[in-house]
Amino acid sequence: MAGIRLDKLSFRYPGADTNTLEDLQLDIANGEAHALLGASGAGKTTLLNLLSGILSPTGGRILFDSEDVSALAGRIRNVAQVFQFPVLYESLSVFENLAFPLQTRRASAARIAERVDYVSAELGIAALHKRKPGTLTLSEKQLVAVGKALTRPDTSLVLLDEPLTAVEPRKKWRLRQALLKAQSDLGVTMIYVTHDQTEALTFAERVSVLTADGILQTGTPEEIYQSPAHEFVGHFVGSPGMNFVPASALGVAHGERIGFRPEWALIDAQGPIAGSIKRIRMQSTENGVPMGLITLDTRFGEIAVRSMANLDVGADIALRVNRYVVFAGKTRVGESALA
Template sequence: MSTITLKDLRHSYMANPATDADWALKKMSVEWSDGGAYALLGPSGCGKTTLLNIISGLLAPSEGSVWFGDDDVTHIPPDRRNIAQVFQFPVVYDTMSVYDNLAFPLRNRGIAEADVDKKVREIATMIDLDAMLFDRASGLTADGKQKISLGRGLVRSDVNVIMFDEPLTVIDPHLKWVLRSKLKELHQKVGSTMIYVTHDQTEALTFADQVVVMHDGTVVQIGTPVELFEKPQHTFVGHFIGSPGMNVLPCQLDSGKPIFAGQVVETEGGVSAPDGTMALELGVRPEFVSFAKEGIPVDVVKVSDAGRYSVVETRHGESHIKLLVREGESVPADNVHVRLDPAHTQVYADGWIVS
């Protein structure tokens, strides 16, 4: 077991990438500490699976290197990297029993049959497959098959990291929750590093200690779920995490203070936009916007009931501002103003946080 380090990694599926858009993964350096529970979160096509396949060795990066501890494994094939991977669609060896499936990676590595038997039974108990150990794997349900895929990773004692590529895609909704808590439990029991790829923020935030958010081939933020919520480093993180997502409002800068709707918006700390900034924006989550006597004048556009609170959509000029109103509180009818909480209002220059 060891830390996984990605150094100056970059990847393109093209032979001669020319423009920025040709790179599936833009230059990045990431460190995954030993025993961590990570989620790799991002929309489809943002490069999550590419990054995962580079770590597992199914893909060689165009540039940069992959390190497991002190070893450079960039050009080492997957079977010698001590990794395990669970794929989106369950992969089981149809003609084998559950037992033989679990034993397969061990037998391929020439481990003595007595040790294989001990390990397989131990893991089968851990993932609740001991009752159907000698059934044919092809007869199992989708969640049972995913457990087998996971089990083939767990049986090996040499595994550095177990990777999950959207493993719950084909699982029934009511079983997703069960399997997710099982994963969490296994992570605590086994203690190996786990990297969980998903585009579902609930899955990511419940599973992981650290969430790595990816967008358009770049890692935009690595942080705990709370950090992602309170201090999104990029407007994308603000949009993508949280429901509804963060309000992003165009603003100008005047002597270090952001101006929106002709008014100075208070924020914590000073703001200085880097030279050559194209677009300056304010970011504030709907949770930190409230109605006030004075502030930014708005019109109420829509109120949608979301159970214990309502999502109120208001408008100032071209900009829409959403805010949350708790059950029982009323939405003012006319002469409406909103106030942004200075502690949770950030300024973004070309998408990246500057305050």
């Protein structure tokens, strides 16, 4: 396993006018579960291909444990990858699939059996050893594909390219749990690429939000959610994303705009943000009181607030904001104390 560093990493496709990735700077600790979260077009796949060695950087460096691997092929970097759909050798059994990356490196049969058994126990796929991939379900196949990425003990980095996309929703949770457990037990450095914020925030120890403008923020899921460094992060992460109002609306002097999450506001007749209820979406009940997401029509546009939902559409209410983040020029310049 290795710590990963991107040092002013840039990439431009041949014939393109602009860089797809520009001056990316990122440090990933050895054994860390890191998620790269980005919308489509943010350059996720390009970054993935740079890490796995399919593409070579046109600027900057990629360091594995302070060794420059920018120019090395994927098989020399010892990068394993799990793809969007399970990629297995269909004519080989599950055991042979898991053993294959070790066999090509001429490991002894005893060593192979030891590693395969270890990884299989970790992922709970030992019972599948004798079967052919064709007889497995999609999520079982993907587990085997993950296992195949983990059998080699000298793997520097495991790349996961939206590995849950093809898996049916009910199985996603179980597969993610298996992945998390394996990651923490084996201490593997993993980079999980996804456009799904739930997957990113629940999988990773740290998350990087990638856009066409570069990495906007790297931090723990908590930090990303609680204090987004950029308006886009606040907007992109969370469901729904942050509400934004002009700083003057709350009487905040520094900064241009203020962002607050739907659960950071309370209904308060004396609150500074007034509007009428446009729609209500029920979400749960707490102590018999219906809770929901209320969307208000205000002079700042639509504002969402999570609140008791015993109100009627069309009613005029006002909001008090308990906690907020202040932005200037799209980036964070301050925030209120935690309420």
